[in-house]
Amino acid sequence: MSKNTLIIGAGGVGNVVAFKCAMNSKTFGEITLASRTLSKCNAIAANVKAKTGVQIRTAKVDADSISELKELIAATSANIVINVALPYQDLTIMDACEEMQADYLDTANYEHPDTAKFEYKKQWARDEEFRKANIMGLLGSGFDPGVTNVFCAYAQKHYFDEIHTIDILDCNAGDHGYPFATNFNPEINLREVSAKGRYWENGKWIETEPMEIKQVWDYPEIGPKDSYLLYHEEMESLVKHIKGLKRIRFFMTFGESYLAHMKCLENVGMLGIEPIEHKGQKIIPIEFLSTLLPDPASLGPRTKGKTNIGIFAKGIKDGKERTVYIYQVSDHEKCYKEVLSQAVSYTTGVPAMIGAKLMLEGTWQGKGVFNMEQFDPDPFMEELNKQGLPWQVMEMRADKSRRVDV
Numbered sequence: 158m159s160k161n162t163l164i165i166g167a168g169g170v171g172n173v174v175a176f177k178c179a180m181n182s183k184t185f186g187e188i189t190l191a192s193r194t195l196s197k198c199n200a201i202a203a204n205v206k207a208k209t210g211v212q213i214r215t216a217k218v219d220a221d222s223i224s225e226l227k228e229l230i231a232a233t234s235a236n237i238v239i240n241v242a243l244p245y246q247d248l249t250i251m252d253a254c255e256e257m258q259a260d261y262l263d264t265a266n267y268e269h270p271d272t273a274k275f276e277y278k279k280q281w282a283r284d285e286e287f288r289k290a291n292i293m294g295l296l297g298s299g300f301d302p303g304v305t306n307v308f309c310a311y312a313q314k315h316y317f318d319e320i321h322t323i324d325i326l327d328c329n330a331g332d333h334g335y336p337f338a339t340n341f342n343p344e345i346n347l348r349e350v351s352a353k354g355r356y357w358e359n360g361k362w363i364e365t366e367p368m369e370i371k372q373v374w375d376y377p378e379i380g381p382k383d384s385y386l387l388y389h390e391e392m393e394s395l396v397k398h399i400k401g402l403k404r405i406r407f408f409m410t411f412g413e414s415y416l417a418h419m420k421c422l423e424n425v426g427m428l429g430i431e432p433i434e435h436k437g438q439k440i441i442p443i444e445f446l447s448t449l450l451p452d453p454a455s456l457g458p459r460t461k462g463k464t465n466i467g468i469f470a471k472g473i474k475d476g477k478e479r480t481v482y483i484y485q486v487s488d489h490e491k492c493y494k495e496v497l498s499q500a501v502s503y504t505t506g507v508p509a510m511i512g513a514k515l516m517l518e519g520t521w522q523g524k525g526v527f528n529m530e531q532f533d534p535d536p537f538m539e540e541l542n543k544q545g546l547p548w549q550v551m552e553m554r555a556d557k558s559r560r561v562d563v
C-alpha cells in the first residue's frame with residue numbers, strides 16, 4: 158500500500174519540506190501541502206512542479222481546529238503529518254493525528270501564544286494516547302532541535318563511554334542586507350531570544366539574564382563570532398537521554414545590529430505579548446511587529462554567507478578524556494539555488510523530511526512520543542550526507558579548544 162504525506166505550514170520551512178519530499182517522492186507518495194493561506198501553498202506547489210516535475214496537492218486548513226484537521230487527514234489518507242506551522246498548533250495537530258491514527262512529526266515544541274515558555278511537558282503527556290492509537294510521534298526533527306540531538310546520540314554511540322559536557326553551537330553568518338529581519342518566524346524567534354537564558358549543570362537548571370553570558374567561538378569556514386547563551390528546547394530531552402552528562406549549554410551568534418534593534422524594540426514595548434489598546438482596537442505588539450518585518454521566506458534570494466551548527470562534546474573513552482566537535486556548514490546561496498530558500502529554512506526542512514522518511518520506511522519505528530536521540534543515529538546521519546546536509550567530525554587535541562575567551 159502506498160503511503161501519503163500531509164505537510165502543514167507553507168512558510169519558509171514548509172517550502173523546503175515540500176521540495177525535499179517531492180525529491181524523494183517514492184517514499185512520500187501523494188503529497189499535500191496545506192496551510193492557512195491557500196495562495197502560498199499554490200505558489201510553492203508551482204515551484205516544486207517547475208523544478209522537480211512532481212505535482213503536489215494543496216489545501217486550506219486552520220490548524221487550530223481539530224475538526225478541520227481530521228477532515229483533511231481523512232481526505233488525503235495521510236499516513237504521516239509533518240507539522241511545520243507554528244508551535245502554537247502542535248497540540249491540535251497531535252490530537253487530530255491521534256484520532257485519525259496518522260503518525261506525527263514536528264520541528265519545534267509546543268508554546269502557548271499567551272505565555273512565552275516552551276517545554277515538552279504537554280507533548281510528552283500524549284505518549285500514552287499515541288501508544289494506544291498505535292501511532293508514532295517524533296518531536297523536534299529540525300536542525301536544533303533535531304540534528305543537534307542526533308549529533309549527541311552519534312557522539313554517545315561512536316566516540317564516548319560517557320559524555321560530561323555538551324555545548325550546542327549555532328552560528329548564522331548570513332547577510333540578508335536588511336538592518337533587521339529574522340530568519341524564521343519573527344514572533345517565535347523574538348520570543349526565544351528575548352527570554353531569560355538557562356543552562357543545566359549537575360542536575361539543576363541555572364537561569365541567566367537574556368544575553369548575559371557571551372563567549373567567542375571560532376566556527377570552521379566562518380571564523381570567530383560572538384555567541385550568546387540561550388535556553389533551547391533540545392536540552393530538556395538531552396539531559397534525560399545522554400549518559401553521565403554534567404552540563405549542557407546552548408550558544409547562538411548574534412551581530413551587534415541585531416542586538417541593538419532587539420534591545421530598542423524591547424525598550425519601547427514592541428516585544429510584548431499582552432494585548433494593548435490602540436485607537437479602540439486591541440493589538441498584540443509582537444504580532445504587529447511581525448507584520449512589519451520581512452517575511453523570512455522572502456530572504457532567500459538576498460542572503461549570502463554560511464551557517465555552522467554543531468555540538469562540542471567532552472567526556473571519557475576507554476578511561477581517557479576526549480573532545481569531539483561534530484558540525485554542519487550550509488551555504489545560503491547554494492540552498493536557494495536548490496530549493497528557493499535560505500539556509501535557516503533549508504537546515505530545518507531537510508531534517509524534517511529525513512525524520513519522516515525514516516518513519517515511513519520503518520527504519521525508525523515505535524509507538525508513542527519520541528525525541529530524536531532515542532533512535533539509532535546512524536541512518537539519520539547517512540541521510541544527512543545524501544540529502545544536502547553533509548557533516549564533519551573534528552577530534553580536538555586536549556590542549557586546544559576552539560573557544561576563544563573574551
Ligand code: NDP
Pocket residue numbers: 165166167168169170171191192193194197218219220221241242243244246264265297298299300301302303340341342343345453454501502504505
Ligand atoms: P513561517 O512563519 O514562515 O511559516 C509558518 C506557516 O504556518 C505559515 O505558512 C502560516 O500561515 C502557517 N500557519 C500559522 N498558523 C496556522 C494555522 N492556524 N493554520 C494553518 N497554518 C498556519 O515559519 P517558518 O517556516 O520559519 O517556521 C516553521 C516552524 O519551524 C516553526 O514552528 C518554527 O519554530 C520551526 N523552526 C524550527 C527550527 C529547528 O531547527 N528546529 C528552526 C527554524 C524554525 P500564513 O502563511 O497564513 O501565515
